[in-house]
Amino acid sequence: MKVLALNGSPRKTWNTATLLQKALDGAASQGAKTELIHLYDLNFKGCRSCFGCKTKGGESYGRCAVKDDLTPLLKQVAETDALFLGSPIYLGTVSGEMKSFLERLVFPYLTYTDPPASLCPKKIRTGLIYTMGVPEHMIEQVGYTRYFQQNEFFVSIILGACESLFCYDTYQFDDYSKVVADRFDVSKKAARRREVFPLDCQKAFDMGARFAKASASQPSISASATRQA
Numbered sequence: 001m002k003v004l005a006l007n008g009s010p011r012k013t014w015n016t017a018t019l020l021q022k023a024l025d026g027a028a029s030q031g032a033k034t035e036l037i038h039l040y041d042l043n044f045k046g047c048r049s050c051f052g053c054k055t056k057g058g059e060s061y062g063r064c065a066v067k068d069d070l071t072p073l074l075k076q077v078a079e080t081d082a083l084f085l086g087s088p089i090y091l092g093t094v095s096g097e098m099k100s101f102l103e104r105l106v107f108p109y110l111t112y113t114d115p116p117a118s119l120c121p122k123k124i125r126t127g128l129i130y131t132m133g134v135p136e137h138m139i140e141q142v143g144y145t146r147y148f149q150q151n152e153f154f155v156s157i158i159l160g161a162c163e164s165l166f167c168y169d170t171y172q173f174d175d176y177s178k179v180v181a182d183r184f185d186v187s188k189k190a191a192r193r194r195e196v197f198p199l200d201c202q203k204a205f206d207m208g209a210r211f212a213k214a215s216a217s218q219p220s221i222s223a224s225a226t227r228q229a
């Protein structure tokens, strides 16, 4: 059983990466082979609108035609049993790198049919992990709820069962005294980091263990088999 996690933060040891590693630790506790890949290590761009993935009889139909560092990663994703996509929220959306990755993952598999269907060769249980500066009570007000639902909608059409994990009000700097960030109450931030972040880590671990257990008891089936059923 293979479980893959992709980090959409440029920081390799901070909030997002930590939660992704916890999810992988949970999966590993159930015997999964795990790997964490940092998107910022790779050289790639978002969809170029070439429509190679939509061209009738084309050699790239249902696959991304662009050749760059994402080419082997997209293949690896198609072969994994469970997937975790983690990103910080940057200006109200996932990071640019994660957005570019999602365009390249989702769009080639998404058919322009009514209703839309998936060309993904199999179902991949997916967890979306978001970390963000805003506190939980503000996410409706800043419009994030709808955005999160939209991502779940696209990912679930393409890959199958999908759920999200949210980590709010994150600790952002090594040393708050060195940055201009008067808006934040440093002692409250530190307390949250100490008391709530470990609970978020536990949730990520449990999610990883649950996904691995479910994948082991119900191995991924091909999308075409699902459609026929």
Ligand SMILES: Cc1cc2nc3c(=O)[nH]c(=O)nc-3n(C[C@H](O)[C@H](O)[C@H](O)COP(=O)(O)O)c2cc1C
Pocket: 009, 010, 011, 014, 015, 016, 017, 087, 088, 089, 090, 091, 092, 093, 131, 132, 133, 134, 170, 171, 172
């Ligand atoms: C460029 C940038 C933009 C950000 N924009 C937002 C935002 O719109 N909303 C928010 O809640 N947090 C925002 N943040 C805070 C990060 O989402 C938050 O600190 C996150 O946990 C960082 O993840 P990391 O520690 O894994 O790098 C932003 C941070 C940066 C660097």
